[in-house]
Amino acid sequence: xxxxxxxxxxxxxxxxxxxxxxxxxxxxxxxxxxxxxxxxxxxxxxxxxxxxxxxxxxxxxxxxxxxxxxxxxxxxxxxxxxxxxxxxxxxxxxxxxxxxxxxxxxxxxxxxxxxxxxxxxxxxxxxxxxxxxxxxxxxxxxxxxxxxxxxxxxxxxxxxxxxxx
Numbered sequence: 001x002x003x004x005x006x007x008x009x010x011x012x013x014x015x016x017x018x019x020x021x022x023x024x025x026x027x028x029x030x031x032x033x034x035x036x037x038x039x040x041x042x043x044x045x046x047x048x049x050x051x052x053x054x055x056x057x058x059x060x061x062x063x064x065x066x067x068x069x070x071x072x073x074x075x076x077x078x079x080x081x082x083x084x085x086x087x088x089x090x091x092x093x094x095x096x097x098x099x100x101x102x103x104x105x106x107x108x109x110x111x112x113x114x115x116x117x118x119x120x121x122x123x124x125x126x127x128x129x130x131x132x133x134x135x136x137x138x139x140x141x142x143x144x145x146x147x148x149x150x151x152x153x154x155x156x157x158x159x160x161x162x163x164x165x
Contacts, residue, residue, distance in 0.1 A: 042163040071133075074130060075130065078127065081161055085157055086102055091123065
């Protein structure tokens, strides 16, 4: 071997030796579990007032109001309406009051006002849906029938909307 080859081999051996003894990067791994629980839930938001305006004897008065349900995705639910606070009110004949006087009216699921909306009893029905996670609006249709009679006054009632899920 030539002197030059020996010098070249020594010159290359030092860096190669350094590479072979340099520390390798070490790793260690672990895992962990991520969990969450989504429970069925609903929130009901009432609309504004269902205002019939001025009721004229012999003429029916119609009105409507929107209620909104926000339920978790996939949650089946039903919306029911109570009979209200008027004395003698039923699911199919609710009563607004003014002092001791009452004015009969009805609440319905449909624009034709043929399906009384209540709690599922006494000829009424509820509205069923499934939650989407977004606000779902529902229209409550109201009617004071043309046969309704009442004394002069300002009449009111309070209806509670309930989501059962």
